[in-house]
Amino acid sequence: MSESEKKNYSYYVEQKTLDVTDRPRKFLQAFAAVLEHGSYGVALDTYTRVSAKCARCSSSCQLYEATEDVRDIPCQRSELLLKVYRRYFTRSGLMKARLFGGFTLTDEYLDTMAEEYYRCTACRRCKSTCPIGIDHGLVTHLARWLLAEIDVIPKALVVATREQLEGVGNTSAITVPGLKDTCEFLEEELEEEYGIAAKFPIDVEDAEYVFFPAVSDYLLEPDTLMGNAAVMHVTGASWTIGTGNFDGIDYGLFYSDRMMESIVNNVVDEVHRVRGKKVLVGECGHATRSAWYIPTFGGEKPPEVINCLQYAYQALKDGKIPLSNRKIEERVTYHDPCNIARAGRITEEPREILKMICTDFVEMTPNRAENYCCGGGGGTVSIDEIREFRTTLMGKRKADQIRATGAKYVVSPCANCKKQLKEVCEDNGLDEVDVVGLHDLLLKVIDFSDFQIDKDESSEEGETDTPAEMQEAAVNNPTETESGIDSE
Amino acid sequence: MEALIEWARGPFFWAALTFMVLGLLRHLAITLWDIFRVLRRAGDKNMPYKQIATNTVKWLFPIDKVGNRFVLSMTSVCFHIAVILVPIFLAGHIALWKRGTSLSWPALPNLASDILTIIAVISAVAIVIQRSMAKASRGLSRFQDYALPLIIAIPFATGFLVMHPQWNPFPFNVMFLLHVVSANVVLILVPLTKISHCVLLPLTQLVSEVAWHFPENAGSKVGVALGKEGEPI
Numbered sequence A: 001m002s003e004s005e006k007k008n009y010s011y012y013v014e015q016k017t018l019d020v021t022d023r024p025r026k027f028l029q030a031f032a033a034v035l036e037h038g039s040y041g042v043a044l045d046t047y048t049r050v051s052a053k054c055a056r057c058s059s060s061c062q063l064y065e066a067t068e069d070v071r072d073i074p075c076q077r078s079e080l081l082l083k084v085y086r087r088y089f090t091r092s093g094l095m096k097a098r099l100f101g102g103f104t105l106t107d108e109y110l111d112t113m114a115e116e117y118y119r120c121t122a123c124r125r126c127k128s129t130c131p132i133g134i135d136h137g138l139v140t141h142l143a144r145w146l147l148a149e150i151d152v153i154p155k156a157l158v159v160a161t162r163e164q165l166e167g168v169g170n171t172s173a174i175t176v177p178g179l180k181d182t183c184e185f186l187e188e189e190l191e192e193e194y195g196i197a198a199k200f201p202i203d204v205e206d207a208e209y210v211f212f213p214a215v216s217d218y219l220l221e222p223d224t225l226m227g228n229a230a231v232m233h234v235t236g237a238s239w240t241i242g243t244g245n246f247d248g249i250d251y252g253l254f255y256s257d258r259m260m261e262s263i264v265n266n267v268v269d270e271v272h273r274v275r276g277k278k279v280l281v282g283e284c285g286h287a288t289r290s291a292w293y294i295p296t297f298g299g300e301k302p303p304e305v306i307n308c309l310q311y312a313y314q315a316l317k318d319g320k321i322p323l324s325n326r327k328i329e330e331r332v333t334y335h336d337p338c339n340i341a342r343a344g345r346i347t348e349e350p351r352e353i354l355k356m357i358c359t360d361f362v363e364m365t366p367n368r369a370e371n372y373c374c375g376g377g378g379g380t381v382s383i384d385e386i387r388e389f390r391t392t393l394m395g396k397r398k399a400d401q402i403r404a405t406g407a408k409y410v411v412s413p414c415a416n417c418k419k420q421l422k423e424v425c426e427d428n429g430l431d432e433v434d435v436v437g438l439h440d441l442l443l444k445v446i447d448f449s450d451f452q453i454d455k456d457e458s459s460e461e462g463e464t465d466t467p468a469e470m471q472e473a474a475v476n477n478p479t480e481t482e483s484g485i486d487s488e
Numbered sequence B: 001m002e003a004l005i006e007w008a009r010g011p012f013f014w015a016a017l018t019f020m021v022l023g024l025l026r027h028l029a030i031t032l033w034d035i036f037r038v039l040r041r042a043g044d045k046n047m048p049y050k051q052i053a054t055n056t057v058k059w060l061f062p063i064d065k066v067g068n069r070f071v072l073s074m075t076s077v078c079f080h081i082a083v084i085l086v087p088i089f090l091a092g093h094i095a096l097w098k099r100g101t102s103l104s105w106p107a108l109p110n111l112a113s114d115i116l117t118i119i120a121v122i123s124a125v126a127i128v129i130q131r132s133m134a135k136a137s138r139g140l141s142r143f144q145d146y147a148l149p150l151i152i153a154i155p156f157a158t159g160f161l162v163m164h165p166q167w168n169p170f171p172f173n174v175m176f177l178l179h180v181v182s183a184n185v186v187l188i189l190v191p192l193t194k195i196s197h198c199v200l201l202p203l204t205q206l207v208s209e210v211a212w213h214f215p216e217n218a219g220s221k222v223g224v225a226l227g228k229e230g231e232p233i
Helices: A015-019 A023-037 A041-050 A056-060 A062-067 A074-089 A091-100 A107-116 A125-129 A136-148 A155-165 A176-194 A222-234 A257-273 A285-291 A308-317 A348-357 A384-394 A396-405 A415-427 A438-445 A455-462 A467-476 B002-041 B049-060 B070-089 B091-101 B110-133 B135-140 B143-163 B172-192 B194-210 B218-225
Strands: A209-212 A278-281 A304-307 A332-334 A409-411 A434-436
Touching: A023 A074, A023 A107, A023 A136, A023 B218, A041 A074, A041 A136, A041 B002, A041 B194, A056 A074, A056 A125, A056 B135, A062 A384, A062 A396, A074 A091, A074 A107, A074 A136, A074 B135, A107 A136, A125 A136, A136 A257, A155 A257, A176 A222, A209 A257, A222 A308, A222 A438, A257 A278, A257 A285, A257 B218, A278 A285, A278 A308, A285 A304, A285 A415, A304 A308, A308 A348, A308 A438, A332 A348, A348 A438, A384 A396, A384 A415, A396 A415, A409 A438, A415 A434, A434 A438, B002 B172, B002 B194, B049 B194, B070 B091, B070 B110, B070 B143, B110 B135, B110 B143, B143 B172, B143 B194, B172 B194
Parallel strands: A209 A278, A278 A304, A332 A409, A409 A434
Antiparallel strands: none
C-alpha cells in the first residue's frame, strides 16, 4: 500500500481517487442528479430551514463523547453538506452568492467532507435526541454517495463491491466450489458434533426460503451457519442457497445507492432464478436493512424478506424447535445492531430467544433503539487501517457498556458488529469476553434427540474428514467445545 | 410619534402578519408537496405512520425528553411555552383583535401573562448564555442563533413595560412604538429564519422517514444522468 493512497484521508483510497480532476463541478453535477431522481430533496430543504444548531445531538454521539471535538458533533457534520445545498440549490443561496459572494465549493472542502463523513458510522442514534427531527444518518448516507460519484470511497469498500458486482460475485471472493466444500464441511461438523443430518441445500428449486447470510460467515462464523442450518433442519423448512448469489452483504448501503440498488436486484434475481419464495437473511444487520429495500428496488411482486432471528423466534414460539434442559449458564448480554434495532424493527425476538436459552441474561444500558453503535457501523469495520479509531474512540463507549454487564458472552446477530466487537474487546482489555452470534448459542441448546441419524451411518460418514479439514475446523472454531453449556 | 405608532400598529403590522402567514403557508405547501411527490414516486410506499405520529407528538410535547441536558431543555421548554402563549392569549392583544376583526377567544389572567412574559425574557437571555457557555453549542452557533432569542425577547420586555408604566423609565410612546415595531420584525423573521420550525416541526419526523423511501431505479437513473451506466466500478 503506497503512502500516496492514504495521504489525503485516514483511510486508503484507490489511485483513481487521487487522479480525479474538476471535482467540485462533478460533485455538484452528481448532487443535482441525486436531487432530481432521489428522495433527499425534501429532507435537505426542511433541514436547511429549521436546523436549530442546539447541539443536543452531541450528548448522544459516542464519538463526540470520546473526542469532544466540535467537528464530531452530528449537526456540525450535517452542516457541511447542508451548506453546499443551501449555496447551490436554494434560491436564497444563489441570490446571496450573486450579491455578496461567499462560500464556494473547493477541493479542500470536499476533502474535509470525505474525512468527516467517514468518522460517522451513520448509526442514527442522534436522530432520537434532535428536537427538530433531523436524521444526520441520512445526511451522512447521502454525502457518502455524492463523494462516491467523484470516486472518494474507502478502498476496502469499493474493492469488495467490485468483487461482488464484477468479480466472483460476492464480497469475500468465495467460489462456488469453495462454497460447496464449506457447506459439506459444516454438514459433517453438524453430524459429528450433534449427530444430525442437517443439510445446506444448494440450488434447490421452489424452496420457501433462499438464504443470504453475510458471506463472510462462510469463512469466519461456522457456528452461526451451523446454527442456521440446525434450526432449518429441526423445523423441517424448505430452504436453499443459490450458487448464483449467496451474499447478503451490500456495501452499497454504506456509500452508494447506485451500488445498493444493483446488489439488491441481484438478490431478487437469484430468488427468481431458483424460483424461491422468500429471502431469508442471516445474522447480519446491514444485509437485513438492505434486504428491506427489496420492495423499493425489487420490481413487481418482490419476494418477502425475513431475518433468521424472526424465523427462529416464530419457530420457538410455535414449539418447532425442541430445547434441551441444558441452558447457557454463563452471563449473556445482547448488543443491538443499529441497522435492525434503531427503527425498532427487530429488538424483541432475539431477547425472547435468549431468555429461553440462557439462565443469566442481562441487558446493556441503554439498549434497543437507544443502543450505542458497536463503533464499526456504516462499513467502517471493513477499513482495517482505522482500527485504532474504531476501537478506542468509537468503541470506547461500547467497551464500557460490555464491561458494566460483566457478561461472558456478548451476542450480536451481525457479522460486522461481531468483527468490531471482537476487536473492541481485544483493544480494551476485555479478553475474557466471547463475542458470538445468537444461533451459535441456540445450536448448543437445541434438543436433537429426535433428529439423531443412524449411528453406523454417522461414524462411517464422520471418517470422511481429511486432515486439512480437521485443521481448518480447529482454526475456524477454536472454542468448539461443550464449554459454556451446563446441565440444569 | 402618534402617526408613527399608528403606522406601526396599522399597515406595518398587517404587512408583517401577512408576510409571516404567507411565508409559513409557502413553507408548508412546499414541504407537503415534496412529501406527496416522494411518496408517489417511492418504490416502497409502506410507511411506519404510527411510529412517526408517536415521535412527532413526543417532540411537540417533549415531557419525556427533558432528561437529556436537563437545564438547557427546561429553559427551552419554558421559553417556548411563554412565547407561544403570551402573544396569542394576552387579554390586551385579544381586545385589539376584537376591536379590529370582532374575533375573540379566552384570555390568560393578567398575572399569568406577566409571569410568562418575565419567563420569556429571562429564558431568552438564559438560552443565549447557555449556548455561549457550552462548548458544543458554542462551536455550532451562527450569528442568528444568538441574535434570535434576544430579538424575540424585545417585544416581551417592552410589552411588559408598556403594561406596567410604573416600572417604565422611558416615555410611554417610545416604549409602545418599540414594542409594536419589534413584534412586527419578529413576525417578518419567522418565515425567513429557523423560527419557521413553528409550522414545520409537525412534519419533520415524517420528512426524515420519507426521505429514505427512494423511487424504484433511483440509483440507476442517477447513473444514466451522470453517463455512468455500464462504467466499471
